Amino acid sequence: MANSFSKELVFDKKTLLAVIIPQLRQNGMYYEVNIKGYPRFYMSWSALGRYDVANENESGVPYQLVLAVSDLIEKVKGRR
DSSP: OOOOEEEEEEETTEEEEEEEEEEEETTEEEEEEEETTSOOEEEEEOTTSSEEESOTTOOSOOHHHHHHHHHHHHHHHTOO
16 A cells, blocks of 8 residues: 655645545545644545545535645546
8 A cells, every 4th residue: 555645735825734644445545634724534536537525524624625635646646
């Protein structure tokens, strides 16, 4: 399994540090996302052709931030 990684991203005109921890589960690869000031959330590859929040009941995470993290994971994993 891949190691965790940390990358900066720009969201809402602020630079945020995202710490992303890959987790291999029975039903696929998930990414635990930790960003200071936001609740922890999990992402996985979705039918939409990008990474998306794995639990639809996640609250407190702006969807634009989810999209920025999706782009970040794709860039790191070489899908782009």
